[in-house]
Amino acid sequence: MYHQHFNLDEHPFSLTPDTQFFLNQQSHREALNTMLVALQHCEGFIKIVGEVGTGKTLLCRILLSRLRTHFVTAYIPNPYLSPEELKAFIAQEIGADYNPQMQAHILLSSIYRKLMQLAHHGKQVVLVVDEAQAMPRETIESLRLLTNLETEKRKLLQVVMLGQPELDTLLSRPDLRQLKQRIIFSEYLRPFSREGVADYIRHRLDSAGGDKHLFSPWALWLLGIGSGGIPRLINILAHKALISAYGKGLTRVGVTQVAAAIADTSETRITGKFVAWHCRWSKLAGGV
The missing domain is CATH 3.40.50.300 (P-loop containing nucleotide triphosphate hydrolases)
Structure with missing residues (x-):
């Protein structure tokens, strides 16, 4: 699936606990x-x-x-x-x-x-x-x-x-x-901090053999807000955002894809109104 598109050796955001991806936060x-x-x-x-x-x-x-x-x-x-x-x-x-x-x-x-x-x-x-x-x-x-x-x-x-x-x-x-x-x-x-979420995403991408800068800085920021720093929720949102980017043929995940993942996930910490606003903003910003 998308792991070939993004040159990943394996899926970085599986929900199965894997010690290879442990981040010593x-x-x-x-x-x-x-x-x-x-x-x-x-x-x-x-x-x-x-x-x-x-x-x-x-x-x-x-x-x-x-x-x-x-x-x-x-x-x-x-x-x-x-x-x-x-x-x-x-x-x-x-x-x-x-x-x-x-x-x-x-x-x-x-x-x-x-x-x-x-x-x-x-x-x-x-x-x-x-x-x-x-x-x-x-x-x-x-x-x-x-x-x-x-x-x-x-x-x-x-x-x-x-x-x-x-x-x-x-x-x-x-x-x-x-x-x-x-x-x-x-x-x-405790949940990860915003900086911890970014470190977590980069660590898992790097461990899976991919580009650790695959998510834009704004995408990482929104992931931190939407997930509340909960690792399982980070995995769900990052996985959905990668699917969205893959479906559009993108080589990088932007804030639009993360916003779409949040809107599709009921357990997130952001209201639907905020996500809709962010989707409109990201279109104006070019989906960075």
Whole structure:
């Protein structure tokens, strides 16, 4: 499709989280560094909160790619599990003895023995939970009890929870106050600044083998306004703008194409009246 027209090796604005396109912007850099430092020091719970589309899943994948050598990791992309399913998942991921007929206390003992064995061999076990706001209350409590497993010097299981702001609401429940008290570090993923949006667009175009100046300065400015700095929304708008430019045979994306993408996307941060005004203005300005 348009990737050949614009001499791109691949599509730069896919919605699938791809570590190749990770941009180490300030908010994401701080969150990643916090997680890495906390895990190195064997802290208990770590919480990362961000709005929909701010890159939490991509951050999960970056973290997992950095945890090598003495780490054993387990990743839960969909945490809507019962307590029994959670324990079964952890047992299988860390290599503990498990079969579906195991009684709860026997399964817990199996997990504990495996965690002790891994600790004896210098391995740290990290459970990364994405979309943690969807985890049932009973499962969260079961997870807290699992983190009670420890040696005299350190926790045997560390947990990183990433979720939408609803996670904070969930953890504010009085019956979950014990878990909330165990959250040693927390970070909030912030949207990109206007300058950050421009850097993000250029970085992804460059990573895809294209011209990082494919979008005009005015187009980047309007993308920043329309997306509100949310990475997923930036991808949607940039993708639509490229399609529009390709359809018109253009070699560069101007403000007109971005305005059309915004007008076609209900989740944007700009009113339709503003977009219509900008479309008229861009025609007078030559679509720069």
